[in-house]
Amino acid sequence: MRSFNQARWEEKLIFELSKQGRIGYVPADVEDEIRKEVGNIYDHFPKDLIRKDINLPEVSQLQVLRHYTRLSQMNYGVDLGTYPLGSCTMKYTPKAVEDIVNDERLKNLHPLQPVETVQGVLEILYELEQYLKEITGMDRFSLQPPAGASGELTGALIIRKYHEVNGELGTRTEIIIPDSAHGTNPASARMAGFRVVEVPSDENGCVDVEALKSVLSRRTAGLMLTNPNTLGIFERNIVEIAKMVHEVGGLLYYDGANFNAIMGIVRPGDMGFDIVHLNLHKTFSTPHGGGGPGAGPVGVKGFLKDFLPVPLIDFDGEKYYFNYKLKHSIGKVHTFFGNVAVLVKAYAFIRLMGGEGLRKISEIAVLNANYLMKKLEKLRGIELPYAKDTPRKHEFVISLEKLKKETGVAALDVAKRLLDFGIHAPTIYFPLIVPECFMIEPTETESKEELDYYAEVMEKIISECYSDPQIVLNAPHNTCVGRIDEAKASRPATMIPSYKWLTKKASNR
């Protein structure tokens, strides 16, 4: 076992480091001629609008640098070790790609510049769209949605607009979503004004086709599906499902969160999906940044291309331009053109990998997941729910319910104990249909040795659960803080959402 101890700096809040008169960066001065000509700048504003004081910290540059460097040491990322969060695809994000976007001619580009001055970036975005079309089997992409959930909302709004144009919005009020779906699916459908109808999974962990039949109707606006689903199981009836949804006049939406499993092997467009979103920060390896930014481009089949957000990027044979002429466009979902720096990173990643590399990514991601699953499913107290003989794709779900019954140690406790060994916990308690579950996505960039280590640690923790459960129940021990009082954190009487609140300067209402 590797010994691991996360840094524990007793770091104050940046506000508490403040000392009057200090500064970490001095903005450039304006020239005296400007001052002279303008006079006192405060004379140009009404007196009662002028701010008296502002409570920002006063700290030196080195203090700021040390403060945030110390905080970084109290954080964990893929660069430090295995981070197998299911459905999050926490894989290695190549440093070359970071260097590639560190280019003044991208960074300093303003989104409202005349189109003739931004041909380079438009060329990259245009080519990226062509690649995404080929990879997914769709006909047009909008690169605008800045995250997966934004892509889902975009897709749901396209479904809405499509039925509106067909004069059917009044009746098509329902979006069907499997019970294994990501929480963003129902939330996005509801934001788009739909009623959410849940369809159960069958004993194989796939959408229950009979149950689906019974909820499909003239009220169906669409079905949102992740394939492979959150159990890591490929929806083998997808062609039939697509046919059923289309027969009642609904549209089929592909949630691309799990796309890392199937690149170059099978395409959503060929499965019968009408709308697709991809999470570039997952499949195309742009860094997750502690929660974002990401990018969630949306692709559609030809009959829906006029519904995409404006503008699209087109090429007239000589120059690239923004196309705002989309008859049924849902409008804009981002103030400008989406998270362009993230899009350029994904472009660079695709060029590094090529078509062959993308297929290998999916093959090995699936190999790694099945390998780790085999090693974990035989451990005491662990069960594999659903279709035992079906290979999983890029991720798999195991249940620790038996372990909990036998030892009193819950999935949460085991997750916390994993942290003590310098590895990150998987996604826990999701999907909701499996009790006490771990959802594990190792990704293609973990070596066999790392996977073996993960399995070895799991084996050790499980033996602790049976022999010395307290050590697991009280975990983690080696992280910068121990188990956190989350209930206190969210109770209105005790919650502290800002420094201002803490210092009781906030007025009580």
Next chain:
Amino acid sequence: MISWYIPNLDEDTIKEMLRTIGVQSIDDLFVDVSEDIKVKKPLNLPEPLSESQVKKIVREKLAKNKVHGEYRVFLGGGIYIHDIPSVISHIISRGEFLTAYTPYQPEVSQGILRSLFEYQSLVCELTGMDVANCSMYDYGTAAAEAILMSCRVTRRNSAIIASNISPWRKSVIMTYTAPKVSIKELNFNPRTGCIDKHELESLLSNGEYSCLYLESPSFIGSIETNLNEISEIVHKYGSLLVLGTDLISLGLLKPPGDFDVDIVVSEGQYLGNPPNFGGPCLGVLATKRDMRLIRQMPGRIVGMTTTKDGKSVAFVNILQTREQHIKRENATSNICTNEALTAVTAAIYLSLLGKQGLKKLAENLAYKSHYLAGNLRKLGLESPPYTSPFFRDLLIKLPDHLSADTAIKTGLDKKLIIGINVSEYFPAYGNSILSSVYDIHTKEDLDSLISHFRELLRR
């Protein structure tokens, strides 16, 4: 195939892993994918390239862009090209921040949680609000979500937006609100550049609107001088006041919190993040100490607490029962991945500048915009063509015979990107251009813009 990216590619490793799994080949792992939908031939994509080749390709493509430095750019509209202290890139490129995800395991993620708590706290100090979330996608989506939030709080399904807001933000608002909320536009008075409070009151008096969404400074640069009265009117009818603002302007101007604003939204790109052709941005959203409002906030919020043993201070995502992973279709928003790293950037930027730096930056921008305005007025241009004060965005009304397009196109020949053509969005001002100043603009830069207008007017 040989790969620096995928470690398990050698035949022996693959064989051994397949043996453990109990299958013959990788293809066997895809037996459940029906043959007739499988991809038959390799994807039609370019060949894999080396690091140096891809660097060269992207560099050569990006070289076709014209950027500030080679050109002099005066574009604003919410995105600004500012100097970025070097400290920032050195911190945020640290893998512990860059390659982490949402802190689902807070014990091992205190660094990002604390940084985001500090971001939220800095936003609260800046805006005079009490609670901020830890980021939305951008200003436009923050404004849209604030309107949806107002509807939930007031249980009303219509909202008023001022007509002097950004046309692009308006477009995002219309997209987000289309399914559930009807939007009424409140005209602004071209003479003042601001909304008319009597017209506002007559609209509100039916008691049906959830909120007024107003921007100050507005897209055209005008600063609302009657916020106290507007706030009173809005609240009199049980509506909420949602204010979009320019965070740097708050180094000089009274914060929204002083006017009893209910929700503040803004853009945080210019707090240490490069423009990157408009994204990633940083959507700022903050509200006041009122659980009725806080419970309806979209997005993640980090809170300060202690460890269970009470011995150490610790940070964790709070009020998660608002969020999609728990509440599903009843969540306050669908947002999951946000703009965390740009929020950390903003926290570092604001910490570096601090009290004095932000004030100085705000003053400097105002000096430059007023220098520009004064000199353009000497040329006979109405800049700005309204009476209210302005901050760093300057609306310039051109004479009828001079189109904004001509002014912009001829500027390009002199390597000037002079501003945004806003004529079609604000016809009340005829031919008009919105020019903005940056911290990196010198007097020489501003003088080159002034000379450009001088020459145009001479023609």
